[in-house]
Amino acid sequence: MTLLAWMASFRSACLPRWALLVAVGVSSTLSAQAVITPPDIDASAYVLMDYNTGEILAQKNANTPLPPASLTKMMTSYLIEQRLNDNTLRENDAVLMSERAWCRGSSSQSCMYVPVNETASVIDMLRGIIIQSGNDASKAMAEHLAGDEASFADLMNEEANKLGMTQSHFVNATGMPETGHVASARDLAILARAIIKNSGDYYPLYAEPSFTYNGITQGNRNALLLTDSSVDGLKTGHTSAAGYCLAASSKREQMRLISVILGSKSAQSRADDSRALLNWGFGHFVTEIKASKGQAVTEIPVRYGTAEQVAIVTNDTLQVLTTKAAAERITTVLEVPEHIEAPIALGQPIGRLVAVMDGQAVAAVPVVASAAVTKTGWFSTLWQRLGYWLKAKLQSNDA
Template identity: 55%
Template sequence: MTRKFPISPLLPSLLAAAILATTAGTFSAAAQAKPKSQAAARKAKSAAPAEQAMTTDANGQSIPLLQNKAWVLMDYNTGQVLASSNPDEPLPPASLTKMMTSYLVEQGLKSGRLKPDDKVTMSESAWCRGGKGGDSCMFVPLNAQATVMEMLRGVVIASGNDASKALAEHVGGSEAGFVAMMNAEAAKLGMTKTHFENSDGLPGPNHKASARDMAVLAAAIIRNSGEYYPLYAEREFTYNNIKQGNRNALLYTDPTVDGLKTGHTQEAGYCLTASSTRNGMRLISVILNANSMQARADQTRVLFNWGYANFEEATPAKPGTALTNAKVLYGVAPEVAAGIAKPWTMVVKKGEAAAVKTEITLNPGLEAPIAKGAVIGKLVAVANGKTLGETPVVAMADVERAGFFQRIKQRIAGWFSK
């Protein structure tokens, strides 16, 4: 027989209360745990950045895969391009153009054609009228004057379109005259894929430059601008009580970076040419058409870190050191010391520097007279059976031609030595 127990009228209420209390406790615990979980996720994400995507270039080398239209990583000392993507396509360079503007001004200062305190007038055509040209202005008032050095800082640090045009008019007589100087200098430097139409980098139908050419220009600035190159590492510039920061983010985060220039227009995207030196090795990076300021900085960091991790410099031989003695016919001396005249550095894969060997080849039948510095052969560098490069071998001393009777004596001795 089934017994029936009376159900208390309070039971439904008690069950509901219990369920509510249990559910509330669960929700409360979840609510307290969620922020911790999110914070831990953010921390884990920052501690373990995403692995850099890689691709393979035409030489079968694994290189970084970057989201931009073109990039180049070049070794400064040798001009050797370590890696690149689309390096020779002419693209809008935006304010990287100002590197040529500043370079020509710096060369004018070095030659004495310009003086640091020369006054430059801000014409109406150069003036930033109410911020004309975006926020890239030095903000010199209309018809006011600033010195060449102030204007140069306005170009390099503040990326002032107004300063660029004012200097162009001052140096070239007109901006068109200065642009002709820019293109002539580009040709002289071997910038074969570059054509300038203005001094500031605002869009123009045929205003284009390649990533490789921008690296070549950066190297020229570092090599030839001397005391003016440190301007490219300055983080801020104040003129007319307006302080402006350098837009090169790497100057604030990487102590090995000392320049050079940023650029941006809607057409060009975000561009950056930078230089870094670590353990005596200087690399130059160019990024064209990245999609943000952060992206161009991050991509440059990737290239520098990859370059220094994978390459090193090797010095196969030092100038001024005799490598061998070359036999000389009909000279007052029977031989001459042979060596290289200029410093010789090359870039090799990391760990290969110790494996680099040299092979010297002298020109046959060397006859006096021989002048000191005359090329008399070549020195070839090899590693693991692969030729890495070569450089001329020169005579390290003069060798005068012997007199008639001494030459006859040498000729006869030569017959019997065969």
């Protein structure tokens, strides 16, 4: 036997036999639990979504395409925010209010009231869209980004496709009634989730109570912002075709919920029903955190390394969406090898920490090395391999 073959036999005898499984950081145990009846909501459609998992907790006609009214402007503002984040746009860029986009003061639509042929900054236009629901600001930004509103609608539909909004089609940037301009409650919840996740420093704009431009102060139409401190967005809408609509987001402790109501009968009922949905969700469900990101888990023996052990930590937060009644039944199991071999890189995956409920894995996160460990010299490595090989042989003979 050659020296290389001899060393290979040592290595084969010493390597741990285990497989690193692909894991996810957040999950839900709801599918295996009893149905909890949601409140009775008199609207054309609604959805209550858990933000962390995307799980739908309650719904009615969730996938039915309906007129979305000014909830459309969530896509308009989202596209603006993403371009601000990637520096395609700058907050102080001047945006022209063309005659096509200009609002003539009609009571049939909401307006920011930028004078025709004058300019406003991108950040003011964004506030005008989110807080004042300005159709003029929405159309002016559409023209600024895409040349005209129809071309901007193409960008809206491209983004909707990327986000997985399968039952939505946009024809304009405002939500004014137009043939073929529709969105589903589920799709709008998906969009709201993307805004919260991806808009960064611009998401707090959705909670601002008012905005003053051109000497005109207008209040945010989301009544929940005034009555519930946990609510921090998102958007209202109303047309005769769509009824009264509201997308809302609320965060309490470790849990965030998103509600979308389409086709409510009044501004009061859309607020009351949204509040009832959110309170029902927080009352019956909980996000159970079993380990925080970067939490130390254990130490693993290291072979052939300059350190005898390496500490491992969670690479993400291990959290589970569940009913409050079932939360105490969730435990954790650590899946790691008995030992690992150097060299080890900082952040190298070592195994996973698994959340278990009633014998079933419901969520898991990777555990990784908290430090790098370099390999020892060839002679020390060869000597250790011989020792491990002899130990394995002795254990085999004893068996």
